[in-house]
Amino acid sequence: MLNESLNMNLSEKINHLITTLPELKWDISEIRKKQTSSDFHWFSPILKQQLAHVQVDAVVCPKNIEELKTLIRHAVHDQIPLTVRGGGTGNYGQSLPLHGGIVIDFTAFNQILSFDQSNAVVHTQAGIRLKVLEDYCIEQGYELRCKPSTFKIATLGGFFAGGFGGIGSINYGPLNAIGNILSLRLLTIEEQPKIIELNALQAAEYAHSYGTTGIVLDFHLSLAPHLNWHECVLTFPKFAQAFQCAEMIANDPALGKKEIAVFSSGIERYYDHLKAYIQPGDATILSIIEHKYLNTLQCIVEKFQGKICFQQTSQQAEQSKFSILDYCWNHATLAVLKHDKNFTYLQTAYSIGSELSQLERITEKCGSDQIIQHVEMIRNAHGQVACSGLPILAYQNPQQLQQIMKYHEEAGVRINDPHTIYVADGHHSKQLNPNIIIYKQQNDPHHLLNIGKLSSSI
Ligand SMILES: Cc1cc2nc3c(=O)[nH]c(=O)nc-3n(C[C@H](O)[C@H](O)[C@H](O)COP(=O)(O)OP(=O)(O)OC[C@H]3O[C@@H](n4cnc5c(N)ncnc54)[C@H](O)[C@@H]3O)c2cc1C
Structure with missing residues (x-):
């Protein structure tokens, strides 16, 4: 049975496999194939063009490990590319099969x-x-x-x-x-x-x-x-005040928080649920703190000439169906793109201690009408408070995008490029951890799993 497929092309092999394994839940409807041939890579005008050709041949949704193993055994024998898909929300075409083949919908593994x-x-x-x-x-x-x-x-x-x-x-x-x-x-x-x-x-x-x-x-x-969280939107006349306030909240070892994002002015135009509360031209912080620190936050914000312009408990957020989480991380970029498709973004990492001067220098170089600064406060893998940036850019063309990246690099900001499909090129070092190549070789010796994503050669 297995040898029948040896002289077939990819599409014939997949059709053959579908008939060989009828007990698996296959979906070859055009609508599902089209849906799984895309994710959120369209945030990047570069990837949008580059991945337009991607075509899934079939989607399968295995229910358990035995079904998955059976699928893999046949795919290895027939040399059929496999790509796993979860929610399909990736930004770099991660779940898109560059060389076609079968997409494994993994959402039935949900126990x-x-x-x-x-x-x-x-x-x-x-x-x-x-x-x-x-x-x-x-x-x-x-x-x-x-x-x-x-x-x-x-x-x-x-x-x-x-x-x-x-x-x-x-x-x-x-x-x-x-x-x-x-x-x-x-x-x-x-x-x-x-x-x-x-x-x-x-x-x-x-x-x-x-x-x-x-x-x-x-x-x-x-x-x-699980703590008692409170969502607060803070506004400030100047970006520097917002940034310094965010830094203070982020660095405080005792003040309970779980989200701090800083935005330069301009973002308020795209925040449909918040624009009534934010004065045009103000810089904004979206924050989630422990409810008991609300008064403390008020004092900190005043120290930086800011104010709390909107607040709600997490229960209110749940009931109202609006949470400030809808506007943080790459949802901020999404909010802008919903209004205007001529924007894109970068992923940046600033030098600890020099973040504000780097951000100000880049805004000056780009022009404040061309860039909305967006910084997420995190602890990095070494435990230091660090700024992970997702600046939102008015996009003109690939050369202008390169120029903006150059401004960042000249200011000492590292770029984790979101406009590439390769793991290696997406990292600011442009290098793969060599162990990943070893794991790939060991665990996928036939090179069938999500082919062509590690670097331009693997
Ligand atoms: C609006 C927006 C906001 C975002 N915000 C964030 C954010 O805050 N932080 C962040 O990190 N990312 C963010 N992202 C990117 C993305 O949503 C996340 O990385 C998300 O966690 C991807 O999960 P997914 O299930 O959708 O993965 P998918 O897109 O389905 O897959 C992502 C990759 O994981 C692989 N994969 C999936 N399941 C498995 C598995 N079981 N075994 C092996 N490989 C697997 C796929 O092959 C693919 O390469 C955002 C994206 C958008 C569009």
Whole structure:
């Protein structure tokens, strides 16, 4: 049976596989193929053009490990490319199969396997949506240590393989900071797929490799206590005041918080739910602090000539269906793009201690009508408070984008380029961790998993 497919082209092989494995849940409808041939790479005008040709041949949604192993065995034999997809919210075309083939919809792997209340650890399958996971944890008194602003749709596996950090990273760093993930299990892409267990240090190395090094099955995740959170929008006449205020809140070791984002003026035009509260021309902070620090926050904000212009409890946010999380991280870029498609963004990392001068220098170079500064306060993987930037740019053409990147580099700002499909080029070093190449070789020796994403040659 297996040998019948040897002389077929890719499309014939896939059709053959669909008839060979009718027990699997396949979807070859045009609508589903079109949907899975895209993600949120269109935030980048460069990637939008580059990935326009991508065409998924078939989507399959395995229900359990046995089905997944069967699929892999056949795909390896027939040399069919496989690409895993979680929520499909990636920004760099991570879940798009550059060479066609089968997309594995992983969202049926959505079970919470166990919960260790006394140690605040959850064991969960990788295809679970982060909101579903967090809602469950909240019932037990805990919450996720960090989550992307796409948490309602994104899966844990997709966040691990395609993302970085987000809400909560001001306390716990990016997802791959050692200790957030205690262990994980992944499945190799071989004639006889193997389950490999990775410890915390190994897991950290596999993060953000775009699902090229194995299919993650499940995680043991360490959780944070669920606290009484309060959302506050702060405004300031000047960007420097907003930045310094954000820095003070971020650095304070005692003031409980889980989100601090600073924006230069201009963003208020795109914040439909908040524009009535923000004076045009003001700089803004979106923050989430522990409710008991509201008065303390008021004092801090006044110190920097700012004011709290909007606030709500997290319960009010839940009821009103509007949360400031809808405007932080790359949801800020999305809010702008909803109004005007002629914008794009960058991902930047500033030098600790020189952030404000770097930001001001770049705004001056670009022109304040060309760039909206957006800085997320985080703890980096070394525990330092750092600024992760997502500046929003009025896009003209590729040369202008390069010029803006050059302004950043000249100011000493590192760029993690969101306009490339390659893991290597997306990192400011333009290099891959050499171990990733070894893991790829070991776990996917036939090079079938999300082909062509590590670098232009792998
Ligand atoms: C508006 C917006 C806001 C965003 N905000 C943030 C943010 O705050 N922080 C952040 O880090 N990112 C952010 N992102 C990027 C993205 O949403 C996140 O990285 C998200 O976590 C991806 O999850 P997903 O399930 O949608 O992954 P997908 O897009 O489906 O997949 C991402 C990658 O993971 C791989 N993958 C998925 N599941 C598995 C698995 N089980 N095993 C192996 N590989 C797997 C895929 O092959 C792909 O390479 C944002 C994107 C948008 C559009």
